[in-house]
Amino acid sequence: MDETVAEYIRRTVLKIPRDEIKTMLQKWGFLSETQLQTINFHQIKENISQDVVQLCEENSADIKQAAVLDIIYNHIYPNKRVWSVYQMNKTGEETEFFDLTDFKKKFKRRLRSALKNVTINFREYEDNAIWIRIAWGTPYTKPNQYKTSYVVYHSQTPYVFVSVSVLKSNLPLLCQALVVASNYHDIREMELRSHSLNSLKDIVFKRYSQNFQTYYPRPLQERNVAPETDLRIIQENKNEKERIERVNREVFGDGPQPKLEFAQYKLETMFKSDPEMDVLDKKEPFRCLVKFSSPHLLESLKSLAPAGMADAPLSPLLTCIPQKARNYFKIREKKGVFPGSFVSP
Amino acid sequence: MESVDGAARTLPSIGRLSRGPPFGRAYGRFGLSPSGRLLPPAPLSQENADPQRTAFLLRKQWTLYSVTPLYRFSNAQLRDYARLLSAFIAAEKQKGLAVEVGVELDIKVAVSSLPDLKGSDQDQAAILVQLSSRSPASPKNSEEKLIWSGWFCCVSEDDLSENVPEDFTCLPLFLANGAESYTSIVGSWFQKTFDCCFRRLAISPLHLSWMAAMWTGCKVDKTACAMELVFSVPRLPQPLDISYAIHPEDAKALWDTVQKTPGEITQEEVDVFMDCLYSHFHRHFKIHLSATKLVKVSTAIASAHCDGIIKFLQSQYLTGVLMLLTELAISQIQ
Numbered sequence: 109m110d111e112t113v114a115e116y117i118r119r120t121v122l123k124i125p126r127d128e129i130k131t132m133l134q135k136w137g138f139l140s141e142t143q144l145q146t147i148n149f150h151q152i153k154e155n156i157s158q159d160v161v162q163l164c165e166e167n168s169a170d171i172k173q174a175a176v177l178d179i180i181y182n183h184i185y186p187n188k189r190v191w192s193v194y195q196m197n198k199t200g201e202e203t204e205f206f207d208l209t210d211f212k213k214k215f216k217r218r219l220r221s222a223l224k225n226v227t228i229n230f231r232e233y234e235d236n237a238i239w240i241r242i243a244w245g246t247p248y249t250k251p252n253q254y255k256t257s258y259v260v261y262h263s264q265t266p267y268v269f270v271s272v273s274v275l276k277s278n279l280p281l282l283c284q285a286l287v288v289a290s291n292y293h294d295i296r297e298m299e300l301r302s303h304s305l306n307s308l309k310d311i312v313f314k315r316y317s318q319n320f321q322t323y324y325p326r327p328l329q330e331r332n333v334a335p336e337t338d339l340r341i342i343q344e345n346k347n348e349k350e351r352i353e354r355v356n357r358e359v360f361g362d363g364p365q366p367k368l369e370f371a372q373y374k375l376e377t378m379f380k381s382d383p384e385m386d387v388l389d390k391k392e393p394f395r396c397l398v399k400f401s402s403p404h405l406l407e408s409l410k411s412l413a414p415a416g417m418a419d420a421p422l423s424p425l426l427t428c429i430p431q432k433a434r435n436y437f438k439i440r441e442k443k444g445v446f447p448g449s450f451v452s453p
Numbered sequence: 454m455e456s457v458d459g460a461a462r463t464l465p466s467i468g469r470l471s472r473g474p475p476f477g478r479a480y481g482r483f484g485l486s487p488s489g490r491l492l493p494p495a496p497l498s499q500e501n502a503d504p505q506r507t508a509f510l511l512r513k514q515w516t517l518y519s520v521t522p523l524y525r526f527s528n529a530q531l532r533d534y535a536r537l538l539s540a541f542i543a544a545e546k547q548k549g550l551a552v553e554v555g556v557e558l559d560i561k562v563a564v565s566s567l568p569d570l571k572g573s574d575q576d577q578a579a580i581l582v583q584l585s586s587r588s589p590a591s592p593k594n595s596e597e598k599l600i601w602s603g604w605f606c607c608v609s610e611d612d613l614s615e616n617v618p619e620d621f622t623c624l625p626l627f628l629a630n631g632a633e634s635y636t637s638i639v640g641s642w643f644q645k646t647f648d649c650c651f652r653r654l655a656i657s658p659l660h661l662s663w664m665a666a667m668w669t670g671c672k673v674d675k676t677a678c679a680m681e682l683v684f685s686v687p688r689l690p691q692p693l694d695i696s697y698a699i700h701p702e703d704a705k706a707l708w709d710t711v712q713k714t715p716g717e718i719t720q721e722e723v724d725v726f727m728d729c730l731y732s733h734f735h736r737h738f739k740i741h742l743s744a745t746k747l748v749k750v751s752t753a754i755a756s757a758h759c760d761g762i763i764k765f766l767q768s769q770y771l772t773g774v775l776m777l778l779t780e781l782a783i784s785q786i787q
Contacts, residue, residue, distance in 0.1 A: 379707065379733055394707075394733060395700035397679065400693065408691040412740060415689060423739040439737070 121157040196292035215289035299436035307366035365406035515628035517654040519782035522621035523647035579606035601631030608775035677753030
């Protein structure tokens, strides 16, 4: 077995949390159940990985099998990477029958015609998701298994989720291969990025509960709710609090929000101030860059108005994130009838 | 310790300002009373000082402490102090308070004086302590690696020593870069030897907004980096951080229209400046930044974090920023 393959397998196993190693190896299926029985999964990871490599040696593992283990790891822990979303377009309405074999063949052929040194692996999952792992080399060097890109393509949709990692220069080639293989016309990057692959899917596939602007049925007023235990406690601003809750629900929807970690706004709007203040009155935009970050951004934004830190309804610049399926914005002043309103191109 | 007379120090009298050297060469003063009128930091015209000598202080993250006056500290005994501190560190390691697990490091201590870093001639020269290590395995004259630096300084226009009893040296500001464990050991030795007290210097949002306003107004030669304010909203179910970065030219343009009198800054002007920024933000996002906590300010001059962490970015304004920090340290001591 190749030294580099052995090292790669060893490092991949080390990434896996100890309690998960056995399950993942079983999913991988490269080592037999009997072989797995010989490994002591209670020893330190360093030793477990050595044992695994030993067994892979016996089975003469090559890079192809090692790559599959890597795909399995990334499929279970996708949140370790940052994912961008791409949307493909095609002219014409016909939905062609998706031929997986044809897709794989065309994809590999297109990539390899431009770059000989690549390792390409595919793995299909139940939800029609095709995972593609690509290890990049150069015209003169073998593929570097540690410099990989991942693509998740749901064949029934025009969306592709890509985690590029380091070699961004290979991106155009990757996009081209995708378009050709899937019989689409072109592809564009959406302004949407996150660690949470599932949340990105929720957003583009509209799988989260959306707010309905038109009609929101008010829940029946319960007349005989149990009163406050202590009558000396009076809720101030009760109406305002209820209004905020209601407006928040309308704007964010009832269900859990998709999980994003950041949103970025490049502002190129004019600075407007109270004319009394006698401050800056320039004809040029006041250039700012605003970044919001949070372990769960949308939930965080949703809680701002009830906490008294923001008005309700919150600005559409923030609440439109799931509908517009983007978290990177460039905001310029809207010219014309309504000053103070914004467009995002 | 005799408390320094706060009033005279924080409220500059007009008479004093006019008696001083012409503005262009004046070191700015940074009193911090609520209605205080301050001078923005003027670019340092260094006649004798060599910016190269202090260049190593730039672009490093320094943790700030306030230090009470040191008893019986002498500039002439720096070598002795280095020796004693070195022995102390070795002893601490023997005791089992090893700072570095694994490799046994041979730690060398150097204590030196930085005469360039003072506000006026009456100030104490800054004292620099550096810990370097050389692995015992490597040859005798192999390079030593600097593993920790700390320096005491006092940058103030006043003569603080006139308010401090004899035998005491006033070096109220301490800056450390390197492992916390070394800071702790060095701090303990100084506390024991000179009967002083170290305390972490926090920077309040109020002072941070002063810094934002003051530093935005400074002229910088090269294309400067953005003026960035970082806000934190920790008490939500999911914490939120907001970074608000403004193009430095636009920020300066705004500040220039707010600041009415050259050479002076008032609390009101700082408030107006911040309110303008807050309302521009609110216009877009409907979020009240004033309800959040300002935790970090970053400009081309320097960046400051509320936990008491500073980074100097321009040598010409180094003394100006130190003057402000010295003031903060002194007010914390009182």
